[in-house]
Amino acid sequence: MEFLLVQALSGLASAASLFLVASGLSIIFGVMRIVNFAHGAFYMLGAYVAFTLTDRFAGPLGFWGGILVACLVVAAVGALMEMLLLRRIYHAPELFQLLATFGVTLMVEDIVVLIWGAEDLMGPRAPGFTGAVTVFGRLVPSYDFLLIALGPIVLGLLWLLFHGTRWGVLVRAATQDRDMVASLGVNQKWLFTSVFALGVFLAALGGALQIPRTTVSHAMDLSIIVEVFVVVVIGGLGSVTGAFVAAILVSELNAFGILVLPKISMVMVFLVMAVVLVVRPWGLFGKPEGTPRAAAGLSIRPWRPMSALERMGVAVAILVAASLPVFAGNYALSVGTEILVFVLFAASLHFLMTVGGLASFGHAAYFGLGAYGAAFMVKFLGAPMELALLVGPLLGLAGAVLFGWFCVRLSGVYFAMLTLAFAQIAWSVAFQWVEVTGGDNGMLGIWPSKWASSPQGFFWLTLAIVVIGVGVLRMLVFSPFGYGLRAARDSTLRSEAIGIDRKSTQWAAFIVAGTFAGIAGALFAFLKGSVFPENLAIPTSVDGLVMVLLGGIETVSGAVIGAIVYKALAIWLMSKTELSKLVLGGVIVVLVVAFPKGIVGFLEDLRHRRRRPPAPDGAGPEAAGYVAKVEAAE
Amino acid sequence: MSALLQVEGLAKSYGGVHAVRGVSFALDAGTILALIGPNGAGKSTCFNMLNGQIRPNAGSIKLEGQEIVGLPPRAVWRRGVGRTFQITATFPSMTVRENVQVALLSFHHKLWAMVGYAGAAHRPEADRLLALVGMEAQAERPCGELAYGDLKRLELAIALANNPKLLLMDEPTAGMAPKERVDLMRLTAKIAREKGIGVLFTEHDMDVVFEHADAVMVLNRGELIATGTPEQVRRDPQVRAIYLGEGLLYDAKHREGSAA
Ligand SMILES: Nc1ncnc2c1ncn2[C@@H]1O[C@H](COP(=O)(O)OP(=O)(O)O)[C@@H](O)[C@H]1O
Ligand SMILES: [Mg+2]
16 A cells, blocks of 8 residues: 555656646647657757756756756757747648657757767756655655656646736637737747747756656657657647646556556556547547648649559569669668568558558557567467468558557547557567567567578569559559548548548558558568567658658659668668768758658659649639649659 | 428537527428528538538437438438538549549449549549539549639539439538629529429528529528528518618628627
């Protein structure tokens, strides 16, 4: 009994930082409708800067002053990011905003390592709170009590700020109705920048307050952002109270989950989140969202199946690829095989994201599940490669059936956050359940059958599967099912009004995408001879997103081109620089801001401009936001 | 004989605001019924309840004698109700013809087919529907670049794809030029009379209303205040007081009234 109470106290203390970060995210979302992925990065920066400042200036004033100055510094950095980056993309699709802020996250990770090094850092204790209090014969750090008190205090201060100041009233008005604020003649730019700075300040405070409790590391951004996403999905985006309640709920679930299911404690959170989503899809304190902005929507050029000439071109390209083993060396072949695997992975994500309009930030989950499925077949059942390749992906399918059912209840940013959270849950199971998955050590010795064990043989096998897989996905795009899926993406209202069951259709698409990702994952397991938790981790998901974006999010074949270019580039880059995240993050930001149509989209534009000048007639008021281009393409 | 559509005591409120209350009426097959009223009167809310998009707080909606309250829009559509939206809802990433083809595929229960090219499905039928609304020449154009008036006509073609018994048209001519309005409503009336479709529509242009409607209902602040033939409604003193007498610029005035 006493033990449970102490555990509950520890949960409450953890909730404080979670609440700070989540409320910042919520406030920003409420006013700007942007989900700031970089919030975790600001949390981490807050911790690092606070570490440096408190290290330099000792004493109570030095410590608390250091924490405050650290938060102000990071808030200024956030304001700078808002002015330089976000202002350019307020009208872009949600996906682009998520991606751009994720790009910033990647860059910050490398910058932090550059400045502070890769080692974990131990911060100083908080002056006056170094001891412990005995509660029922157990020791509880007194600093925990400070944190427990801090949550409600910050909640109260925020309430005062929003209800007692003119600025706060404006922020609330903007959260309710953005057009109204614009019509009040309020300087919207300034309002946005200040709100963003406040949100970042809260994130940094959450991070800075962690330094007496835990070590500061360059991986703390991703772990917090996933928890924060879970919190806002449960509490409701845009609600500070929701963030408070959900932060406590999630922290307590974590604290007690360890006791109930020590191996897979994340499952507890998952179960609660699942229940909330079924009962109140917009969160406990959130409001039902309006019509979501489309994930795609930059161009209005309808898709066409390939012409005879284009088919010939593809056939030639496949033949060229198939002849690669004749002249390429083993290293080149293994790189080629890896690229092929990611072509299928990207194509499966493309199907979900471009055709279905559902931008998943956790697609690696199904890739990884497919890989683990194949590994389980080999390790536990002694199955040969052929069987493992057939059955393994079914684990990806099963994961997509389960997670997808919940995810398609949401759309837009909620969908993105939920897919990410589910992927992280899958990752943590793979990571924690050491008896089955080998945990961090992964599973080794997943080798192909003899006939496919040479680099040439496995390349051909992969090429065949990938060509068929991409072909099937492409067939689906143009099938009646694909059209129904696009219809649900283009207009929920209209599609429901012509008998389309949006949720079922999107669920089916989710399952299709998950299955093909699973096939890619199974191939990947045999290519590498091993599986690791990182196969289903966030960076793999983001690789997929960038491939689709690079190729051209609005095109049918962009994913294939994007995967080839990106993977080749990434492998080359890895060999050239230590700072691959910095470069990759920079590439993402530049892509989103300057090159949002991707390679294939850019080429199509060129082709059309050359074929005929833009027609003068046509664009109606609804089309004003689109880049109106004539004629159907590709 | 029971009416095609029988509505009893329909009501919907939003946080204390009665958007619609106690609306009852009937609509026979082949007749055209206009629902008029100032902005904010509750017309769109009525349409949204009729096709299942929002659930009424109270009341009953019977289509050919069967209760349809509680059914989702897609189920209402399956029973033969087509609709157009006040702000057009089409599929901008598809061509004009594909917009209609999707509706046809859905009507023929083929949207789950995973093989075959959807762009080749039901072409003649789609072209026939497009011809009906005068859009056949634009079949290959991307829907996203259509002028607003054309979008409204495309919506009509989509709404006709399931061979509807009942057509719900929420401000079908809003945003169109005067000439276009008259043409579209004439076209709609012609199609409805030929096929025996019951039509419920709202419209701000009184000339259009009085030219085509068999009967007119007037909604004000969520309540029906008059029902009858166009002539009766035109002469109703209460209706005149609400807006006909004051000329045509009733919108702004009544928007203030309904916001209170
Ligand atoms: N989703 C909603 N939430 C709150 N109030 C609403 C909502 N939809 C409509 N209303 C209110 O209901 C009333 C009727 O609106 P509506 O049906 O759109 O009128 P009309 O179509 O006749 O212009 C208005 O006062 C409007 O403000
Ligand atoms: Mg209306």
